[in-house]
Amino acid sequence: MRASLTKATTAVIGIATFFVLAVAALAIVLVRDSRESALADGKAQAERFVTGAQAAVNRSFLGVDVLLASIDSLLGLQTMQLDWLEAPLANKLIEGATRQNLLVRSVALVDAEGTVVASSDASDTGQAMALPLGFVTEALEQQVSTLLVSNPVVSPSSSEPVLYFARHVRLADGHKLLAVAEVQVNLITAILVQGADISQLEATLERNNGTMLASVPAQESISGTQLQPALGMTSATPEAQEMPSRLSKRPAVVARRGMLYGSLLITASIPLDTVLAEWRSESKMIGGVALTFILVIVVAGVVGLRYLHRMGQAQRAITLAKTTMDQALESMESGFLLLDAQRCVVSWNRRYLEIYPWQRRLIAPGMSFERMLTNTAHELLGDASDDERKTWIASRMDMLSQHLHSHERVLPNGNVIEITERATPDGGVVIVYQDVTRLRQATAEIEQLAFYDPLTGLPNRRLLTDRLQQAITACTRNGRRGALLFMDLDHFKTLNDTLGHDVGDLLLQQVAQRVKACVREADTVARLGGDEFVVMLLDLSLDPLEAAQQAQMVGDNILHSLNQPYLLNGTQYRSSCSVGAALFGDTHQASAELLKQADIAMYQVKNAGRNALCFFDPQMLAAIQNRADLESDLRHALTAQQFELHYQLQTTDQGVPVGAEALVRWRHPQRGLVSPQQFIGLAEDTGLILPLGHWVMQTACAQLTAWQATPDKAALQLSVNVSARQFRQVDFVEQVRGILRDSGANPNLLKLELTESLVLDNVQDTIAKMKQLKATGVRFSMDDFGTGHSSLTYLTQLPLDQLKIDQSFIHNIGVHASDAVIVQTIIGMANTLGLEVIAEGVETEAQRDFLAAHGCHLCQGYLFAKPLPVVEFEAMLLLHEITV
Ligand SMILES: Nc1nc2c(ncn2[C@@H]2O[C@@H]3COP(=O)(O)O[C@H]4[C@@H](O)[C@H](n5cnc6c(=O)[nH]c(N)nc65)O[C@@H]4COP(=O)(O)O[C@H]3[C@H]2O)c(=O)[nH]1
Incomplete structure (x- = not known):
């Protein structure tokens, strides 16, 4: 039982641990997958955004490029010489073209020295245009005219950051002029963002070497500087990757796309905080759920363990109680047998088998009590017939059906066993076998001491009084008479004094024998003490006279018998006795009163010369009363x-x-x-x-x-x-x-x-x-x-x-x-x-x-x-x- 509990405990711990680990693992996998999915989503979002931005910016830049390229044909520059150019007209034409493009604030034609030849803003004509250093030269030196974008600078006219887009045009005389368009950075950034609503999004327009041209959010302080690392394009559509964001350098997914215009690229950085925001709350939820599950499992495990612990404690308590009970039963002085509701044996103790040794070979749990009785009947009833045995067993089983029953049985070895049966709440029976042999012997001895005279073995005064009272009651009921013969040996004291108490005792014993021999079994011969004996005669005639005659006859027999010589220690001795008789049965008298009457009659005999029988005379009673009065007076006389x-x-x-x-x-x-x-x-x-x-x-x-x-x-x-x-x-x-x-x-x-x-x-x-x-x-x-x-x-x-x-x-x-x-x-x-x-x-x-x-x-x-x-x-x- 204990091993199975340990196994169960291990199993509970094992299962709980398994589930905790499983839930934890599942949670980790879910979180990790979710993270990857969130990252993938973030990257996809960044790529989607950057692709859109690329298209929009490309479109815008293309518009600027077309505008700048169209200046050549608009002004017919390829067919003219520089000094043919009529500035006012050119200004007007350029202005007209510039208005077509919402992105461009102004377009100017500048010469190799940076002087404005014509401009959409006519006031700028003839003015030196404040372009970034080397920008004019780089643009003019291009073999093939392509759109060139400057680093951001602050426009002297608007004081806002602007980018200059330039393309050179070749005149018929071989001169090169530069068509320059001024574009506000904030317009570019508006195109770049395209209204996208991505939290903490960082978008940049930069060169392959990392020079930042425009950004969202605007970062004027680092505008024109090189961002690290430079993201030179290696493939047309590189995948977004995790890296520090372009501006704030926070961990982010960064996507980039190259522009139509080779050295430019657009980046979009979405910080991991944003990308993983949802994942984080999901993770928290998963973690919470997992934790809840783990908690439930742990609680269930603890509850299980506590239950098992309590079960263990209960089992230990049961085992202890059972052991204690077994020890108690084994050390019991009484035999013990427990039967179930079907009257089959459940348990027994050692003492039971000592009392019933013949059950030792047979007894077993589940054995029917009736079968055990068959065995016992064999031992107890000896040569009895089968029918007698069956009857005995049936009556014994009948006793068993009573709720509380106690009876005694004398075993073949003479032992007296008191058997007490009690019903158990579940319908079984507890039978206790107590060896009361010594008790019964002691009781008998006590009874003997209490009720019998040790010298003669005759009933003593107490027992006589008891029997006399019963006899008086019985006689009053059935009308029959009884008689008391009160006997006192004549001159017994002298014998005692002269020959000694031992001889006196011998005489008393022989007298007892002789008196007993003179009466019937039902009569009582008692010794009151000293040389006083009392005979109680029962079932005498209904007629008082006849009853007196019967008593007289018995009394005479006793007198005759006691007159016969005694042999005391080899010496012959003659004795006689005086007998006082009193009849009873007509009225209900007290036993003490009857004894007194017979005693008085006996004294009458003594006074009349002894060795005779005399019936109680009421006058004698008066004399006795007189003596009692005299005694009381005597006490005061002195x-x-x-x-x-x-x-x-x-x-x-x-x-x-x-x-x-x-x-x-x-x-x-x-x-x-x-x-x-x-x-x-x-x-x-x-x-x-x-x-x-x-x-x-x-x-x-x-x-x-x-x-x-x-x-x-x-x-x-x-x-x-x-x-x-x-x-x-x-x-x-x-x-x-x-x-x-x-x-x-x-x-x-x-x-x-x-x-x-x-x-x-x-x-x-x-x-x-x-x-x-x-x-x-x-x-x-x-x-x-x-x-x-x-x-x-x-x-x-x-x-x-x-x-x-x-x-x-x-x-x-x-x-x-x-x-x-x-x-x-x-x-x-x-x-x-x-x-x-x-x-x-x-x-x-x-x-x-x-x-x-x-x-x-x-x-x-x-x-x-x-x-x-x-x-x-x-x-x-x-x-x-x-x-x-
Ligand atoms: N312990 C103790 N016992 C006491 C005392 N006084 C008397 N007694 C006892 O009582 C007995 C009777 O005494 P009583 O009636 O005076 O009777 C007396 C006396 O009156 C009576 N008596 C004397 N002469 C005659 C006579 O000629 N004829 C008759 N019939 N009786 C006689 O005989 C009796 C002789 O006396 P006892 O044999 O001794 O017997 C005495 C004695 O045993 C006492 O002070 N102490």
């Missing part, structure tokens, strides 16, 4: 100073007071006195236990300090309950030390009650903190002892001072023999470890006696005193009401 401490006496079995347990009470403005059993758990859940526990500790220590000041109460010990969250604070030890320091209480009288679960949660941390506090003198009691996983191992490690037997065992003394055994065992264990032992919840004397009989001499219970406000507690001590 600042509103609604808490107070009550003190429950701790005594010997003989009723001697040894101390008290500080028990917090909430004096609620509306509810009255609220028991800690109603709000301690809530305070722990919300974190409010931290400021509350701090307040209890401060108040208890302040109370200890106050008692220290009174001798009867100075030895009283005070037990303070410490919750797990409170104890786990990093600076718990510092807090207690600070409070003791600030209050001035005796640390030996402060006893902190810890629960088994608190201790077990992080035994090492517990031991460390206990030891630090113990170093300051603080004592420790193990509260609710016997209810948890009491283990001798940790008991021996803990720096405990006291075991407190849980009141549930005390309560059953005399009721359940086993509990009495447990109580005995605990007392024995305390003795073995050298720990103090105290029983709480002692209500009867029988219980007190049993305890005393088995070695537990410290008691706390209603038998001795209920928890009392400090004033009442102190009053009670004073009145010794406690003595039994």
Whole structure:
């Protein structure tokens, strides 16, 4: 393409140059020819003029010659002698003859001395005639009488330039007289010009030696002088020639003709300025036209070249754009295929062939897309029949006819290709093939992460909520019922704490498997987190009762399945779960509300003793609401100073007071006195236990300090309950030390009650903190002892001072023999470890006696005193009401 442009440029330059040269050459030839023609015309004109002038002057001179010659016969001179001549008569005759010739002014007969013998002007007779020197002599000496013309002289009579024409006549006596005619030069010049109107014409009458006799225009200053060069006649009719004009010496064409009278000739000079005047304007015109043509050609050439240049630029731009486009297409991450309006291949890129390697051998520009599809169908559809392939191809071609279409295709190698088709303005189609395999994998992974529990692979809360919302909508539409089973493993936390999280995870995975095995494919089993699972059952009966039965059946199956022993890291483990169920489908409910209902039902099961299924009870909801209200009130209770401490006496079995347990009470403005059993758990859940526990500790220590000041109460010990969250604070030890320091209480009288679960949660941390506090003198009691996983191992490690037997065992003394055994065992264990032992919840004397009989001499219970406000507690001590 570029070569052809260069060729075209050269051609344009060549053609333009050729035409310019041709026009220039033509113009030169025309100008030259025209010049020659003008010269020829000028010469012809000069010759025509000079020929005419020759004839006229010849005629005139001949008339003068005849006049002079006729004088001889007129006067009869040949037959007379000089002294016979009668002047008057002769004058008259001569005058008469002279009048016949308009050219001649006067004619005179002069003798050899130049004296006028007779004259047309009678007054001249006898006068000496002023003729040019030697003229008379030359005329008389002629052998044969011929007309002689003098050089121009100024006539004495007229003071004008004149020429004298003379011819001698011979008298009978042998004398010669000279007949002289005076002719005015200006009359000759008038004859010479003959009225011709040739611009700047110079005409001369001159002798062969160049002596000028007359001229037009008149040049008196050079009249009679010799013009150079002398134009002596060499031929009768010489051609006009270019040479300096006779008078002004300007370049001219000069023509000449000889007169009848041998030594005279007439010249005509037409200056080249005149001759070539027309040629010049013609030349200018030719030059102008030629220049115009040249200009047009040059302009056309320049325009052509500029056009070619622009075309070149455009082609370079197109080439660059194409190269850039090709590079872009080649470096595209996506495959690219361009089809024309006939659905034939126009172009493709490398990536396309990487995606469809089987097209590599076939693809070619102009190939039909349908044929390529046939090839692809072979690869993609494998063993499909011809009809199936045709149908596939037809549907693919059908897609192509849509303006914008995007679909995905999975290739035999598993790659997922997104195919996007767009119509081009010329009716073609651009197809972009994007490998979205990784994207789809990442999407799947993200989806898995976002919607599935990584441990069990079950849907997570988000996905469950989504599916539940859809299910609720579907059920509301089709009237069918669904159910949610909210499950929580019983005592999972204990398993986790004792056997470790890895074992806990194994259990959760096995639980997930078992629950999945209990439901249909369409149902959803989800893990909400921790040990909470939810099963969503779909397509239950339209009848609510029947639906509840179906849900119950599935729930029972799950309970049964989860009750089966688990093998966790080679250890057999038994577990159970609590299931709360809620039906949905009668009204449109929010998924969160349904989950809450099932959750509430599950807590109902927990409260009722676990390992069972219970349907949601609206009363439970009220209880939950109550708890929520309580939580909100609790947040303000501390600042509103609604808490107070009550003190429950701790005594010997003989009723001697040894101390008290500080028990917090909430004096609620509306509810009255609220028991800690109603709000301690809530305070722990919300974190409010931290400021509350701090307040209890401060108040208890302040109370200890106050008692220290009174001798009867100075030895009283005070037990303070410490919750797990409170104890786990990093600076718990510092807090207690600070409070003791600030209050001035005796640390030996402060006893902190810890629960088994608190201790077990992080035994090492517990031991460390206990030891630090113990170093300051603080004592420790193990509260609710016997209810948890009491283990001798940790008991021996803990720096405990006291075991407190849980009141549930005390309560059953005399009721359940086993509990009495447990109580005995605990007392024995305390003795073995050298720990103090105290029983709480002692209500009867029988219980007190049993305890005393088995070695537990410290008691706390209603038998001795209920928890009392400090004033009442102190009053009670004073009145010794406690003595039994
Ligand atoms: N039926 C019966 N009950 C008896 C008898 N003698 C004592 N009690 C009750 O048994 C509970 C003993 O406290 P606890 O086991 O530490 O159990 C406490 C303790 O765990 C917790 N608690 C109370 N005050 C605080 C506190 O200041 N801080 C913390 N962290 N927990 C506290 O609340 C629990 C319940 O406290 P209270 O309702 O005060 O209930 C007290 C007490 O009133 C009896 O003869 N018969």
